[in-house]
Amino acid sequence: MRFSFLCMGLTAMIAGTTATAHERAVEFPDTADGSVVLAADLHTHSVFSDGEVWPSIRVKEAHLDGLQVLAVTEHLEHQPHKADMPHPDRNRSYEVAEEVRASSEFDLMVINGAEVTHDQPYGHINAIFLDDANALLVEEPKQAMEAAKAQGAFVFLNHPNWLPHMPDGIARLSSYHKELIAEGLLQGVEVANGTLDGHSEHALQIALDNNLTVLGTSDIHGLVDWTHDAGTGGHRPMTLVLAKDASQAAFKQALFDGRTVAWSYDDLLGREENVKAVVDACLSLEAQPAQRNYTVISATIVNTCPVNFTLLNQSEETFQNTGDVLMVKRNAETPITVRTKTGEGQMALSFDVLNAQIGFRKALSTTLEAAIPAE
Numbered sequence: 001m002r003f004s005f006l007c008m009g010l011t012a013m014i015a016g017t018t019a020t021a022h023e024r025a026v027e028f029p030d031t032a033d034g035s036v037v038l039a040a041d042l043h044t045h046s047v048f049s050d051g052e053v054w055p056s057i058r059v060k061e062a063h064l065d066g067l068q069v070l071a072v073t074e075h076l077e078h079q080p081h082k083a084d085m086p087h088p089d090r091n092r093s094y095e096v097a098e099e100v101r102a103s104s105e106f107d108l109m110v111i112n113g114a115e116v117t118h119d120q121p122y123g124h125i126n127a128i129f130l131d132d133a134n135a136l137l138v139e140e141p142k143q144a145m146e147a148a149k150a151q152g153a154f155v156f157l158n159h160p161n162w163l164p165h166m167p168d169g170i171a172r173l174s175s176y177h178k179e180l181i182a183e184g185l186l187q188g189v190e191v192a193n194g195t196l197d198g199h200s201e202h203a204l205q206i207a208l209d210n211n212l213t214v215l216g217t218s219d220i221h222g223l224v225d226w227t228h229d230a231g232t233g234g235h236r237p238m239t240l241v242l243a244k245d246a247s248q249a250a251f252k253q254a255l256f257d258g259r260t261v262a263w264s265y266d267d268l269l270g271r272e273e274n275v276k277a278v279v280d281a282c283l284s285l286e287a288q289p290a291q292r293n294y295t296v297i298s299a300t301i302v303n304t305c306p307v308n309f310t311l312l313n314q315s316e317e318t319f320q321n322t323g324d325v326l327m328v329k330r331n332a333e334t335p336i337t338v339r340t341k342t343g344e345g346q347m348a349l350s351f352d353v354l355n356a357q358i359g360f361r362k363a364l365s366t367t368l369e370a371a372i373p374a375e
């Protein structure tokens with residue numbers, strides 16, 4: 001595996017932590033077209049804006065969580081620690097994080113970013129892959145977006161269903177956002193945000209309707225472990241990026257191409273082709289030979305991903321050992337006994353993947369196939 005070194009227990013390398021990297025590593029198999037699946041958190045804070053930790057903790061958390069990409073995105077305008085930390089250079093948080101990553105030799109990409117922070121109708125907008133975050137600290141919000149574009153940044157709308165901005169919890173684009181999209185100044189939208197219970201199927205539909213990249217982020221301010229039970233089965237919301245390879249150039253291109261899936265709790269959200277690519281790489285079916293003259297066949301659904309799946313059987317075939325709703329546990333095998341027609345040939349089972357959303361309240365459908373061995 002690409003990150004198998006994580007299994008060697010890197011606890012000793014990170015002083016003051018008790019969890020091992022092994023039990024919380026985020027590993028997804030490559031997809032059928034050969035893309036690697038990179039786990040990215042593109043929205044985080046430290047004491048350089050309104051977060052509660054030094055940037056070094058962000059880097060160590062990301063390493064422990066098995067992420068491949070971490071963006072540092074301090075609020076530019078919202079600076080509650082300013083009296084203690086004047087923060088004249090808005091790139092400083094990134095520089096501190098990158099120094100820690102480099103000296104630790106973590107296999108982690110750290111990316112410079114910023115959160116441009118205004119009231120509605122502008123809202124909060126992140127720009128990542130910045131050369132100079134200071135250039136975005138300007139009076140006029142749209143000028144900041146133009147400065148981001150001049151640096152080749154990837155720009156996305158944050159938590160569009162945030163209650164202080166949207167009291168009914170329904171994500172909507174303002175005319176300002178529509179203007180940014182039309183002018184090529186906004187490329188993505190968060191459909192999951194870990195700080196604000198920000199799960200939004202409305203934002204997913206906005207992404208599909210406006211050709212925006214689908215993102216899940218932690219927007220972490222405190223500690224990931226305290227907020228998301230990381231290390232005991234939980235994980236921060238993040239974005240799975242389907243890239244040609246693990247380079248920063250391929251990662252950035254995949255973001256601009258919309259090759260992403262947001263992962264929050266056990267929910268996967270995104271464009272159908274991307275969600276299907278990830279789910280089909282996670283799940284496979286294995287069948288056993290028929291016993292005696294029985295046409296009921298023992299089979300196993302193999303899940304090689306750290307996501308629990310909820311499957312609803314839509315096949316003609318029914319199961320001898322369970323009803324139509326299957327709970328397929330993460331990184332585990334789930335046995336089923338299938339009432340087939342003949343007990344031989346190819347078995348094809350169709351499911352709705354209830355935790356995989358490809359549109360507004362619309363679940364992914366997929367088919368798992370296996371040959372029934374002759375003997």
Ligand SMILES: [Zn+2]
Pocket residue numbers: 115124158159
């Ligand atoms: Zn925000």
Ligand SMILES: [Zn+2]
Pocket residue numbers: 043044045115219
């Ligand atoms: Zn934020």
